[in-house]
Every structure is written in C-alpha cells, then in structure tokens.
Amino acid sequence: MSSSLRGSLPIVPQDSTDPRELYATSLARAAALPAVIDEVLREMEDVAREEQIPVVGRLEGVMLQTLASLPGPSTRRILDIGTAIGYSAIWLARALAPGGRVTSIEIDPVRAARAARFIERAGYADRVDVLVGDAFDIVPGLGEFDVIFQDVMKHRYFGDDPSKAAALLKLSKSHLDPQGVLMIDNAFCGNHVLDGTATDSIEARGVQTMNELLSQDTDFVSVILPVRDGLWVAHRS
Ligand SMILES: C[S@@+](CC[C@H](N)C(=O)[O-])C[C@H]1O[C@@H](n2cnc3c(N)ncnc32)[C@H](O)[C@@H]1O
Incomplete structure (x- = not known):
C-alpha cells in the first residue's frame, strides 16, 4: 500500500455550512415533533457533537424518515x-407503517447499549431491534427489507x-425487497471522491x-442527493 494512502478520514459534521x-x-428543526422525541434527539445530537460520534444530523434524519415513508403501508421492514x-x-x-420494525446493527457493544437506552427513552423500543455484531456476519442471516440504510462507510x-x-x-441488494428502497450515506466521502481520483484514502x-x-446498476433508478456528505437513494427499477 502506498504511504500516501490513509485509512481514516475526518468525521463529517452533522450540520452543513451551506446556507x-x-x-x-x-x-x-421547527417542524412539530412529539416533545419527548425532540428532547431525546436534541440530546443525542449534542452527545454526538461532544464525543465526535458520526450521526446523520437533523436534516438528513428528516430526509431518511421522509424517503422511507414514501412507500406508505409497505414500509414495514427497515434495516439500519x-x-x-x-x-x-x-x-x-x-417512517414505519403500523406493525413494522427496524432492525439496526452495530458492531460496538457500548454504542449498541447506549442506542438501546436512547431508543427506549424515545418510546420506540417496541419497534426497533438493535443487534450487536458485524453487519457482514449478521445480514446474511436476515430476510428481506423494504428499506435499507447503509451508514458504515467512515473512519476506518x-x-x-x-x-x-x-x-x-x-x-x-440481495436483502432488498423487489420494490425496496436503498439509501447509502457518505457518497462524497468527505469530498474525497469529488476529483474523480480518490487516491488519498483507502476508504x-x-x-x-x-x-x-x-x-x-440497471436494476436500480438511483441518484446521489447532494446534501451534507451525499445520500444515495436507489429504487429497484
Ligand atoms: C456513521 S456511524 C452510524 C451513525 C448512525 N447511522 C446515525 O446516523 O445515527 C457508523 C457506525 O457503524 C458501526 N460499524 C462499523 N462497521 C460496522 C460493521 N461492519 N457492522 C456493524 N456496524 C459497524 C460503527 O461502530 C459506527 O457506530
């Protein structure tokens, strides 16, 4: 490996500076949210900023909810x-339709335990399962999902x-329902892919x-929404 290659890039901030x-x-932020959920989300945003934990932030969070909601009653199985x-x-x-579930996978057990506590405080413990382990090991044992959000492309x-x-x-892709929606964060990789060479980091x-x-991929209609660090949205065509 070239000595110029780096495996770790800076954390992409939650909030863009783009006006x-x-x-x-x-x-x-001004949109109505149940008070308890807004309070928990704000606390999480603060914790993430203080501890340099890379979370999507408010704008992308609302975007995820909106995009995942679009299929309406068929949004029942979400993988995070x-x-x-x-x-x-x-x-x-x-974004879940009634009776739906989010399966969320985290490799770091300490983070997973914190997630479970925040999710409980937000009132969603009955519809979110946090699984601890490597997604590459866990996902093959899971079924199909209506929505998949991939957010592990950062920091080594x-x-x-x-x-x-x-x-x-x-x-x-192999676990996405034929009508499913795939979203992937960090398409710009902290702007490191924008020059088309991307030789400065492994990631x-x-x-x-x-x-x-x-x-x-002709199985999808897809586009990068150029918000924050770039959010891929892909739908089976
Ligand atoms: C960018 S953060 C996720 C942020 C989260 N999606 C949010 O916005 O609230 C990426 C997380 O993926 C975890 N991770 C990294 N590699 C993983 C893997 N192979 N399987 C499961 N989790 C992984 C990291 O420990 C880290 O907490």
Missing part, C-alpha cells in the same frame, strides 16, 4: 446498518480493504468504486 441546507435544517447511538434508527422508526470501518464498500452494496477508493457500481 441552503441551514435554511432547510431550520425548517426541519451502523446504529452508533441510535439516531438514524429513531428517524427510520418514525472498512480497514485496509476498499472492496468492502462494494461487498456491502452487493449484500444489501475514498472504496466509496468511489461503490458509487460507480451503483450508478451503473
């Missing part, structure tokens, strides 16, 4: 890969193996490869 995103975020402290799991749980999670980003895409090379695969 358009700030405006959209301010509306999202990369729980951290449960922030995205809570937003996704808000893929070690020194850039092919893992493409492998996770393939794994998610950026992996994400760049995954981006090319998904954009050329």
Whole structure:
C-alpha cells in the first residue's frame, strides 16, 4: 500500500455550512415533533457533537424518515446498518407503517447499549431491534427489507480493504425487497471522491468504486442527493 494512502478520514459534521441546507435544517428543526422525541434527539445530537460520534444530523434524519415513508403501508421492514447511538434508527422508526420494525446493527457493544437506552427513552423500543455484531456476519442471516440504510462507510470501518464498500452494496441488494428502497450515506466521502481520483484514502477508493457500481446498476433508478456528505437513494427499477 502506498504511504500516501490513509485509512481514516475526518468525521463529517452533522450540520452543513451551506446556507441552503441551514435554511432547510431550520425548517426541519421547527417542524412539530412529539416533545419527548425532540428532547431525546436534541440530546443525542449534542452527545454526538461532544464525543465526535458520526450521526446523520437533523436534516438528513428528516430526509431518511421522509424517503422511507414514501412507500406508505409497505414500509414495514427497515434495516439500519451502523446504529452508533441510535439516531438514524429513531428517524427510520418514525417512517414505519403500523406493525413494522427496524432492525439496526452495530458492531460496538457500548454504542449498541447506549442506542438501546436512547431508543427506549424515545418510546420506540417496541419497534426497533438493535443487534450487536458485524453487519457482514449478521445480514446474511436476515430476510428481506423494504428499506435499507447503509451508514458504515467512515473512519476506518472498512480497514485496509476498499472492496468492502462494494461487498456491502452487493449484500444489501440481495436483502432488498423487489420494490425496496436503498439509501447509502457518505457518497462524497468527505469530498474525497469529488476529483474523480480518490487516491488519498483507502476508504475514498472504496466509496468511489461503490458509487460507480451503483450508478451503473440497471436494476436500480438511483441518484446521489447532494446534501451534507451525499445520500444515495436507489429504487429497484
Ligand atoms: C456513521 S456511524 C452510524 C451513525 C448512525 N447511522 C446515525 O446516523 O445515527 C457508523 C457506525 O457503524 C458501526 N460499524 C462499523 N462497521 C460496522 C460493521 N461492519 N457492522 C456493524 N456496524 C459497524 C460503527 O461502530 C459506527 O457506530
């Protein structure tokens, strides 16, 4: 491996500095939410900022809920890969049709335990399961999902193996319902893929490869929403 390759990139902040995103975020913050949920989410946002835990933040959280809600009554099985402290799991749980469940996977047991506590305080313990372990081991034993959100492409999670980003895409695809929606965070990899070379980090090379695969996959209609660090939204075509 070249000595110029780095495996770890800086954490992408929750909040963008783009004035358009700030405006959209301010509306999202002002939108009505049950008080207890808003309080828990705000506390999680603060904890994540203080402890440098990479969570999607308010704007992308609302976006996940909105996009996952679009299929309406068919949003019953949601997979959240990369729980951290449960922030995205809570937003996704808000999209569930009655009787639906979110399965959220986290490799770090301490984070998973914190997630379970936050999820309980938000009132969603009855519809979110937090599984502890490596998604590459756990997902093959799960069924199909109507919505899958992948959020593990940051900070050394893929070690020194850039092919893992493409492998996770393939794994998610094999567990997506034929009408399902796949969302993947960090398509820009902290802007490291924007110059088209992505040679400065292992992770950026992996994400760049995954981006090319998904954009050329004729089984999906897909697009990167250029919000925050880039959110892939892909629907089986
Ligand atoms: C970016 S954070 C997830 C943030 C979360 N989606 C949110 O917005 O609230 C990624 C998480 O994935 C976990 N992770 C990394 N590799 C993993 C793997 N192979 N399987 C399961 N979890 C993994 C990390 O420990 C980390 O907590």
